[in-house]
Amino acid sequence: MTKIEIEGVVKDAINACADEGGWANLAKIGAFLRKQNVKYGKLSRFFKDYEYLAETRIDTTVTPPAVYARLKS
Secondary structure (H helix, E strand, O other), X not given: OXXXXXXXXXXXXHHHHOOOOOOEEHHHXXXXXXXXXXXXXXXXXXXXXXXXXXXXXXXXXXXXXEEEEEEOO
16 A cells, blocks of 8 residues: 555544544554554554644543544544
8 A cells, every 4th residue: 555545544533433533442443454454563553654734632531541633624
């Protein structure tokens, strides 16, 4: 897959998994990406390569902490 194709899948994944605030749980995004045959190691590191597309946040109010991503405006 080309980088442009992966960008499209990342956008689709976030949109498909997002809540009303636009935030999507990284675990759900990962499942979506795997179904689309996108290969990645650690998902949080994978998202570092796409920081221009999406921002991430960590919710430490839950155990274990959950990571979320949303598309940048």
